[in-house]
Amino acid sequence: MQIDVRPVARLRGPNPLDVPAVLGPLFEALGVTSVDLTRLKVVCDWIQYRSNFAEPVRCRPVLADRPARDDSEHAGTDPGAEPRDAPAPAVSSLELALDLRRCADLDLATSVKQALTEHSEPGGPGRTYLEPWGPASKSCIWRFNTLYWQALASWEQVTGREYEQALPGGRSDARNADTARELIGELLAVWDSLEARSALPDQLYVVELGVGNGSQAKTWLDTFVQLDRIHGRDYYRRLHYLMGDYSGHVLERAWQQVAHHGEHVSALVLDASRPQRTLGFLKDKAFCVYISNMYDNLPTDEIASIGGRPYLVEARAYLRDDDAARIARKLRIPKARLVTIVDRLLRLGPELLAETAPDQFPDAGKAVSLWRDVWAALYLQERYAPLDGLDAYQVAPTLTGEILRPLLENAGDVRMHVSNGALSSFTQTLPLLHPFGRLICHDLFMTSPVAYHAGFYGPGKYDGSILNWVNGPLLKLAGNRRGFDVAITPFSGRPDANVRTLVAQVRD
Amino acid sequence: MLLPTTVVGSYSVPEWLERLKTDFYQRRISAQHLKEIHEVAIKAALKDQELAGLDIVSDGELRRDNDIDYLLARIPGVDIPHRAKTDYYDYYDAQVTRPLPAAGNAGPGLAEDFAFTRAQTTKPIKFSFTGPFSLSRRIRDSAYADPAELVGALARWLNGQAAELAAAGAELLQIDEPFLAGYPEAAELAIAAVNTVTEGVETSWALHVCYGNRYARPLWEGHYDFLFPAVLSARVDQLVLEFARKGPEDLRLFGQYPWERDVGLGVIDVKSGEVESEAAVADRIRRGLEFVPADRLTINPDCGLRHLPTDVARAKLRALVAGAQIVRAELSAG
Numbered sequence: 001m002q003i004d005v006r007p008v009a010r011l012r013g014p015n016p017l018d019v020p021a022v023l024g025p026l027f028e029a030l031g032v033t034s035v036d037l038t039r040l041k042v043v044c045d046w047i048q049y050r051s052n053f054a055e056p057v058r059c060r061p062v063l064a065d066r067p068a069r070d071d072s073e074h075a076g077t078d079p080g081a082e083p084r085d086a087p088a089p090a091v092s093s094l095e096l097a098l099d100l101r102r103c104a105d106l107d108l109a110t111s112v113k114q115a116l117t118e119h120s121e122p123g124g125p126g127r128t129y130l131e132p133w134g135p136a137s138k139s140c141i142w143r144f145n146t147l148y149w150q151a152l153a154s155w156e157q158v159t160g161r162e163y164e165q166a167l168p169g170g171r172s173d174a175r176n177a178d179t180a181r182e183l184i185g186e187l188l189a190v191w192d193s194l195e196a197r198s199a200l201p202d203q204l205y206v207v208e209l210g211v212g213n214g215s216q217a218k219t220w221l222d223t224f225v226q227l228d229r230i231h232g233r234d235y236y237r238r239l240h241y242l243m244g245d246y247s248g249h250v251l252e253r254a255w256q257q258v259a260h261h262g263e264h265v266s267a268l269v270l271d272a273s274r275p276q277r278t279l280g281f282l283k284d285k286a287f288c289v290y291i292s293n294m295y296d297n298l299p300t301d302e303i304a305s306i307g308g309r310p311y312l313v314e315a316r317a318y319l320r321d322d323d324a325a326r327i328a329r330k331l332r333i334p335k336a337r338l339v340t341i342v343d344r345l346l347r348l349g350p351e352l353l354a355e356t357a358p359d360q361f362p363d364a365g366k367a368v369s370l371w372r373d374v375w376a377a378l379y380l381q382e383r384y385a386p387l388d389g390l391d392a393y394q395v396a397p398t399l400t401g402e403i404l405r406p407l408l409e410n411a412g413d414v415r416m417h418v419s420n421g422a423l424s425s426f427t428q429t430l431p432l433l434h435p436f437g438r439l440i441c442h443d444l445f446m447t448s449p450v451a452y453h454a455g456f457y458g459p460g461k462y463d464g465s466i467l468n469w470v471n472g473p474l475l476k477l478a479g480n481r482r483g484f485d486v487a488i489t490p491f492s493g494r495p496d497a498n499v500r501t502l503v504a505q506v507r508d
Numbered sequence: 509m510l511l512p513t514t515v516v517g518s519y520s521v522p523e524w525l526e527r528l529k530t531d532f533y534q535r536r537i538s539a540q541h542l543k544e545i546h547e548v549a550i551k552a553a554l555k556d557q558e559l560a561g562l563d564i565v566s567d568g569e570l571r572r573d574n575d576i577d578y579l580l581a582r583i584p585g586v587d588i589p590h591r592a593k594t595d596y597y598d599y600y601d602a603q604v605t606r607p608l609p610a611a612g613n614a615g616p617g618l619a620e621d622f623a624f625t626r627a628q629t630t631k632p633i634k635f636s637f638t639g640p641f642s643l644s645r646r647i648r649d650s651a652y653a654d655p656a657e658l659v660g661a662l663a664r665w666l667n668g669q670a671a672e673l674a675a676a677g678a679e680l681l682q683i684d685e686p687f688l689a690g691y692p693e694a695a696e697l698a699i700a701a702v703n704t705v706t707e708g709v710e711t712s713w714a715l716h717v718c719y720g721n722r723y724a725r726p727l728w729e730g731h732y733d734f735l736f737p738a739v740l741s742a743r744v745d746q747l748v749l750e751f752a753r754k755g756p757e758d759l760r761l762f763g764q765y766p767w768e769r770d771v772g773l774g775v776i777d778v779k780s781g782e783v784e785s786e787a788a789v790a791d792r793i794r795r796g797l798e799f800v801p802a803d804r805l806t807i808n809p810d811c812g813l814r815h816l817p818t819d820v821a822r823a824k825l826r827a828l829v830a831g832a833q834i835v836r837a838e839l840s841a842g
Binding site for chain 1: 523524527594595597598692720722723724725726727728729730731781
């Protein structure tokens with residue numbers, strides 16, 4: 001039996017974690033079960049997000065074979081149903097995951113027994129599933145995330161606060177005039193040198209993806225106007241600042257901040273994971289792409305190396321039955337209908353749902369209440385499904401799992417984010433850069449795969465959205481394989497913060 | 509034949525081959541295994557080109573880790589302290605601390621590569637290698653007071669290789685200068701070095717200048733004006749340039765300057781996965797014909813195909829050949 005204690009930083013200091021106090025009852029509980037202890041691994045995490053998708057004790061089976069899947073079985077039926085007559089997949093070993101932060105307040109023996117029972121009787125009572133098994137990036141939790149950005153105005157109306165107030169410190173990290181001044185100075189120098197060679201294009205494009213409340217754009221453009229005036233070449237006349245975001249509501253709010261720059265600014269709603277669909281016309285043209293706190297909010301799978309073999313973490317969203325019953329009672333509907341109504345909420349959004357079901361939802365606010373209740377009670381069940389080969393796993397539209405090989409091979413048995421959405425976005429943004437262009441991104445970046453051995457990096461719930469740290473080494477590798485130097489450094493605006501700055505530019 | 513079709517040099521490197529090459533640089537497979545793998549891959553690349561209908565084929569440069577290191581690793585006096593690579597395509601950190609020896613080769617040279625290719629096909633072969641200026645840009649030089657001296661020394665080594673290639677039967681050699689566009693002020697130096705490479709080697713010579721294709725990205729931007737008039741003094745028979753991605757604007761240079769030799773017209777954008785239609789290829793050739801007569805035009809992609817998926821590379825070559833056939837038919841119909 002292996003025991004993996006990850007939050008090692010918390011084992012020292014004035015108030016060290018009392019791991020033995022958790023392991024003692026755990027061993028007692030395991031002693032009276034029939035689980036094969038030689039094939040059990042206990043993983044102790046510290047899940048720092050107060051709101052997350054994990055119950056304090058979870059069972060994660062490691063499957064012996066890739067499970068058969070027939071998606072056609074689900075069309076038009078209960079979204080939580082598994083394929084009919086699907087045989088239970090063979091399990092080669094078991095992982096028991098504990099959240100040490102919450103274990104202290106728990107009857108651990110009971111929780112362990114319950115988790116093991118639910119693992120051995122997957123069809124039994126206790127859970128209301130919202131979807132069948134699948135890669136984590138395809139879980140309905142991402143539909144909730146998308147809904148949050150699409151229906152942000154409704155959400156904010158019910159909560160009474162803007163989403164920026166939910167960020168740590170109540171603001172985004174993107175409004176530093178000194179940083180803007182430095183960057184603009186470098187840009188002006190590049191443009192001068194290109195102009196001297198008659199190689200400066202007529203249109204000078206700067207792109208911002210994930211625009212927040214527009215502060216970054218305002219700071220940047222206002223600073224640009226000042227510096228350009230001093231510089232004396234009137235580059236502002238040729239400047240186009242493109243703001244892209246997947247939330248029309250956010251974009252509209254940002255637009256108000258920069259409206260005084262008139263036709264120098266354009267705003268585009270785009271699929272953040274596939275920026276080329278909207279911005280393909282900018283190939284090789286953008287001199288600067290600025291991205292802030294967007295990658296941590298894009299869909300991701302997780303991949304694990306277990307005994308040297310690659311596994312994909314599969315997930316399945318569920319509500320505890322008592323939570324499902326409580327929410328259904330509030331709506332005055334049978335619990336059995338709840339899954340279908342949640343699916344409709346995710347398809348239609350709160351306003352349309354209220355229009356189509358006025359008996360349950362007299363106004364959009366009531367639909368938002370359902371949304372918030374379900375979101376708060378949402379958990380993820382997980383299992384490890386073996387991959388046939390890394391090349392058979394599509395990480396992003398033009399990238400196979402082979403890109404993961406160097407990271408997996410050098411980190412031992414490890415579980416890490418694939419950051420599929422971020423990787424797709426990043427690799428589709430790099431081609432937009434002019435040969436002298438630069439991508440600058442502020443986000444929660446991991447800097448080493450080894451760090452995954454020592455902490456939990458998501459997913460967590462952040463207001464109505466999802467938050468995962470981004471696999472920085474993977475983005476670095478993908479950038480390098482495309483001829484870019486990629487550096488990840490502390491964020492100069494707040495060096496002590498978790499946010500880091502990634503800079504990518506063409507390697508000479 | 510009018511409008512002969514060919515490649516610039518490199519051919520699509522599949523992901524599995526990239527992985528095996530990296531395995532070699534991390535000492536997971538032997539040099540012998542890698543050699544055998546390369547030979548199989550080259551045979552397949554030749555077959556692909558023949559089936560696409562190309563008139564002149566190449567070995568796809570599939571043995572090479574990249575355009576620079578394959579040569580630097582063979583040049584006596586170029587010091588490469590660390591030969592392991594995290595990824596096979598990365599560049600070595602190469603240095604020259606003493607002037608390169610005047611003559612002599614280190615082990616098997618390019619002629620052996622050519623001989624293998626010659627044995628696999630009856631088609632005419634183009635054999636290309638990176639030129640002295642671009643090679644010099646990847647060397648940390650503490651040996652020469654004047655960087656031009658290093659370029660000259662590299663040119664003399666390449667001249668020796670070229671002579672061996674010619675002796676092995678090579679009839680069309682091409683010098684690639686992928687970095688020159690980034691240093692337009694060095695055009696005269698680069699052309700002088702090209703002339704050193706071709707000196708006394710009686711083959712047909714091509715010179716390829718592009719805007720870079722590392723990782724399918726342009727390294728530089730601008731226009732081909734910097735090549736002229738310096739390139740007029742190059743002792744080469746053909747100038748191979750990119751026009752598909754950049755557009756036909758720079759074709760005007762053949763109207764402005766007395767270039768009366770052949771032109772290799774880039775009609776396939778190798779930086780895009782979108783396959784050109786044969787009609788689009790034909791259009792690009794027709795634009796070329798406005799500035800260069802048909803008997804001096806060779807049809808090729810903009811640059812090497814190495815970064816394209818193999819199915820896309822095949823499809824692009826088929827489009828290239830079909831586009832050339834359309835224009836050939838138009839020309840013979842008068």
